Amino acid sequence: MKEFMLLFRQPSYDFSQTSPKEMAELAGKWKSWVEGIAAQGYFVNNGSRLDLAGKVLRPGGVVTDGPFVEIKEKLGGYIVIKAASIDEALTLAHGCPVLEADGSVEVRPIYG
């Protein structure tokens, strides 16, 4: 078994259109997706969630503020799973709620 990091990238949502009810449903979707991976014994750790705003330091001491408009999808967080191959890891990534929000899941092997 190898370890893989699943990185969630998501576009900017139109927050004002989302109701508390839909938010609660979203939490349920994340929960069942993660639990599904854990139930099969593939879950390693639940990573971290990142604020979508921050600062960027560039060469020459240039500091810019987020949001990073030039990047279409922002890195929102990650979890770590284990799988026999990258294809198996990709299969587990299916059903991740960011996909429904037009985001993406990037699957990257972690060097042991």
Add this chain to the structure above:
Amino acid sequence: METPTVSLKDLFQQEFPRIVAVITRQFGVQHMHAAEDIASETFLAAAETWGIKGIPANPAAWLYLVARQKAIHFWRRDKIYRDKVMPVITSNSVSEEELDFSEEHIQDSKLRMIFAVCNPVIASEAQIGLALRILCGFGIEEIATAFFTNRETISKRLLRAKDRLRQENIQLEMPADQDIIPRLENVLHVIYLVFNEGYYSRTQDQVLRRDLCLEALRLCLQLTTYPPTNTPATNALIALICFHASRFAARQPEEDTLLLYDEQDSSQWDLPLVRQGMHYLALSASGNYLTSYHLEARIAYWHCIPEDSTTKWEEILQLYDQLLTIKYSAAGALNRLYAKYKVAGAAAALKELLELQVPQHTDYYLLLGALYEQLDTEKAAKAYQQALSITTIPSEIQLLEEKLKNLKK
């Protein structure tokens, strides 16, 4: 899986108005929309994080922490923008660290928000819409369902309302003591309309309708926490809502059925709510003003007494007589005639009904049919058929078809 989802919805709905109120208080009413975005963005972060890591021990504190961070970020960005665009900073520039999520500050901000949103400078429908969104935390979709329209219409209506508040430079502050009573009158009216929207809504969504009524109750109770707004009228409105809401389950036992008062199973009435209503009705009986809420609350109270008696219907009839003199409505006039029928018989009520100048909606024909049932079955059937040709509401259609079937027996 099911239970946590439901309670999270409640939590988000409860926290939405609180977060929006505190942030709007800090940044000003012109940034109400940004405050909504910050609250929603906070819930989004919570939905993902809690979905993966589980719900923290103190979810509200978690939300306030994230909302504060996001608000500070927004403020910094906005300040940069304003510094660049407008070299002169306005006087409401405040320190971002002041964002205060203490219980006391939240309650105070929410009260101010009630007065900002229920403001006659915006159209009455928009006030209800904005109240549902900003004060009760409903989503645009749910508001659209309650109003029987689409989300574009509601979105536009709310945006226009917020623009208007900005143009009028409405501040998030309590009206001065001498202005409280007239302003409170409008606030109570909006809450009353929110309640009506739930109780008489054309939508079939039962849960939503009940939520609307409960939110109206919550807003009223909030007003009782501040002495100047804890008036007899406020208490009367609470009593009114409690009494009506107590019959919710009995009135519509299933999605498609609507039971008229006579046919309701009184064992289904929610007695704790009736008792709560009586408590507030007692509190409302002071001061020098008799409002329509007082009269409507007393009418609703009598409807919570299951035993039919002459006193009951005579009392109701008198209350309707008083109510119609201070607030005339077609629905009130029809309801009064139902009491008249109970007191003086079908013929007397029918005579007045035929002379009554009211729009001939479903309710008119329902009453006409009920009265004719005692006098002339054929005319009763005709009245119910008239009602059937007008209504499009499934529960009403079912009720009318049932009545027609029973007539033939």
